[in-house]
Amino acid sequence: MLNNSKILITGGAGFVGSRLAIMLLNKYTNLDIVLCDNLLRTNSMNNVDEVKRHCPSSSRVFFEYCDITTDNIYSLMQGVDYVCHLAATRINRGWYYMQEAHNCLATGTFKVYDAAVENNVKKIYYASSASVYQGLFCDILNPIKEDSVCQPHTIYGAAKYYGENLLKSFNKKYDIEYCISRFFSVYGVGMDSESPYTEVIPRWINSALNKQNICSIGNPDESILDLVEVNDVCEAIICMLENGKNSVYNVCSGEGTSLRDLYLLINKEAENLLGYQVGLDTINNATRKDIEKVRIGCSAKLKSLGWQPKVSLQDGIKELFKHVQKRKG
Secondary structure (H helix, E strand, O other): OOOOOEEEEEOOOOHHHHHHHHHHHHHOOOOEEEEEEOOOOOOOOHHHHHHHHOOOOOOEEEEEEOOOOOOHHHHHOOOOOEEEEOOOOOHHHHHHOHHHHHHHHHHHHHHHHHHHHHOOOOEEEEEEEHHHHOOOOOEOOEOEOOOOOOOOOOHHHHHHHHHHHHHHHHHHHHOOEEEEEEEOEEEOOOOOOOOOOOOHHHHHHHHHHOOOOEEEEOOOOOOEEOEEEHHHHHHHHHHHHHHOOOOEEEEOOOOOEEHHHHHHHHHHHHHHHHOOOOOEEEEOOOOOOOOOOEOOEOOHHHHOOOOOOOOOHHHHHHHHHHHHHHHHO
């Protein structure tokens, strides 16, 4: 379906965007992939260079330095068949710089959609977030489904939900096809170390490598994450591009992992690879009001398209541990 296509990825130099580009290049032939990014989050071309190293002779990869809040996005959209809109400000940064977050997540998102319509793009994929589910009760027996009530109370969650509804409005007016994903806690090699939910993973791995105790902010048994590995996430995006139509899909493992469980997994890798264990310290800190303690999703709708997560949490943590260890030398 995607062979011989031109695909534009906003946020293409980022963690998920660059991995998606590599997986598209591995799966399809004769692709033109345009990586659009202002490098605000990554401040580096390393991920772009990695994508280019994976580009076969039958395809081409282009990098375009572009802020989606400017009109430059309109010219970049020329000849594009599919748009994967992943550009976003950090959740943490949005908590402190609300206008900047609004400009990126709302104004920028409008311009991406508008440029896509103006240039007759076939389909838009939009990366939303489980942050739209803020305040909902859930547990392993009652996971969050796509039809759950969305009442986000932060600029990030509210703007992501706006982006979803805006895309549905463009579909109604212009009949442009779309698919929307709601990411839960994405982790993996190359991950952002400043995410409020998954930042503990590289930080804790670094602590273990330095033979320092791991520090949990709050009760490690109360905070429950639904962790999904980045390769599985990108497989989900490709599945939606191929088979999803005008709908919203949770991207999650459907399994709850407490911070204590995560500590035990990282400690196990430290023992297996380095021959020692580290302790777990707890610090009470209630200053942040935007972090959900429990968030577990249901991915049955996405699985109905043929997607299945393949990377176990144990294998994902092991791979990330080795990667962080290698980078530290």
